[in-house]
Amino acid sequence: xxxxxxxxxxxxxxxxxxxxxxxxxxxxxxxxxxxxxxxxxxxxxxxxxxxxxxxxxxxxxxxxxxxxxxxxxxxxxxxxxxxxxxxxxxxxxxxxxxxxxxxxxxxxxxxxxxxxxxxxxxxxxxxxxxxxxxxxxxxxxxxxxxxxxxxxxxxxxxxxxxxxxxxxxxxxxxxxxxxxxxxxxxxxxxxxxxxxxxxxxxxxxxxxxxxxxxxxxxxxxxxxxxxxxxxxxxxxxxxxxxxxxxxxxxxxxxxxxxxxxxxxxxxxxxxxxxxxxxxxxxxxxxxxxxxxxxxxxxxxxxxxxxxxxxx
Numbered sequence: 001x002x003x004x005x006x007x008x009x010x011x012x013x014x015x016x017x018x019x020x021x022x023x024x025x026x027x028x029x030x031x032x033x034x035x036x037x038x039x040x041x042x043x044x045x046x047x048x049x050x051x052x053x054x055x056x057x058x059x060x061x062x063x064x065x066x067x068x069x070x071x072x073x074x075x076x077x078x079x080x081x082x083x084x085x086x087x088x089x090x091x092x093x094x095x096x097x098x099x100x101x102x103x104x105x106x107x108x109x110x111x112x113x114x115x116x117x118x119x120x121x122x123x124x125x126x127x128x129x130x131x132x133x134x135x136x137x138x139x140x141x142x143x144x145x146x147x148x149x150x151x152x153x154x155x156x157x158x159x160x161x162x163x164x165x166x167x168x169x170x171x172x173x174x175x176x177x178x179x180x181x182x183x184x185x186x187x188x189x190x191x192x193x194x195x196x197x198x199x200x201x202x203x204x205x206x207x208x209x210x211x212x213x214x215x216x217x218x219x220x221x222x223x224x225x226x227x228x229x230x231x232x233x234x235x236x237x238x239x240x241x242x243x244x245x246x247x248x249x250x251x252x253x254x255x256x257x258x259x260x261x262x263x264x265x266x267x268x269x270x271x272x273x274x275x276x277x278x279x280x281x282x283x284x285x286x287x288x289x290x291x292x293x294x295x296x297x298x299x300x301x302x303x304x305x306x307x308x309x310x311x
Contacts, residue, residue, distance in 0.1 A: 003120055005086065005089045006031045012079070013027070015075060020057055036135070037121045037122075037137070048070070048124075075141070082140070088147065089120065096150065097154070100155040103201075104200055112162050114163065116130075116134060118137075118138070119135065121139060122140045124139065127139055128142065130161050136157040136158060138150070156201035171280075183242065183245070184309050187252075192260070192285075194253050195256020195260035223254055227299035229250060230250060234305040259285075262288060271284060281310075
């Protein structure tokens with residue numbers, strides 16, 4: 001595995017001019033990473049297209065203080081830093097990937113295969129994303145000028161790209177047959193998935209807020225309210241009140257990180273491996289409920305709803 005930085009190379013050439021050059025823009029917009037970024041933005045409900053990105057770049061290159069909707073202006077205003085990052089990518093591609101993998105394997109057992117294509121892109125608010133566990137995309141804006149943030153963010157996305165045996169994926173999908181349980185199980189699955197990824201990224205103590213703002217020390221200080229919201233959502237799903245379920249109110253990162261850290265601190269990583277390898281979250285949730293009974297500071301998950309879901 002190595003970093004594909006074609007999009008950043010093209011972007012530097014585009015921004016390094018005093019005017020909008022069509023040829024440089026076409027090279028940038030045609031890179032695989034930029035195409036994936038456009039698709040991701042649309043999936044997330046944020047309109048992006050060749051046309052509106054082109055219009056934003058024209059304004060960006062024409063007006064000195066223009067702030068485009070995709071945040072390319074940040075890179076334009078700090079082009080010297082972006083060039084240094086590009087030099088770093090070109091010199092240490094393999095070392096960057098190796099260091100990120102080492103961070104993953106501190107939590108994940110070493111026989112878990114991780115093999116993916118890695119692309120650096122630019123634009124938008126997200127730190128990165130993974131496509132079908134086969135491609136990892138990292139936003140240069142999320143670690144701009146910081147080698148440490150790059151390694152952390154890459155380790156997070158590499159966890160999402162791990163190779164899970166087909167049999168375990170089939171077993172997991174078999175638990176999603178009934179509509180209400182499918183909703184509830186899907187929510188818990190995403191919480192555990194992102195929680196372990198955040199544990200890998202930040203370690204068991206969050207010293208610095210996530211640069212994307214998805215996981216912050218303030219979020220964690222409000223964890224009881226996050227779990228209260230989760231419990232209400234799970235209860236509504238159990239009762240069939242799906243119209244009351246507002247998934248966009250859930251902070252899955254704070255929820256997942258709280259659970260993953262509690263399990264890791266008291267049981268180590270072996271229990272977390274049940275999800276990482278087998279997509280089995282039942283024992284993780286059961287153990288967290290047990291911990292809540294002995295550690296009063298831990299925000300609780302409604303045991304009655306969990307019993308309905310996983311028994």
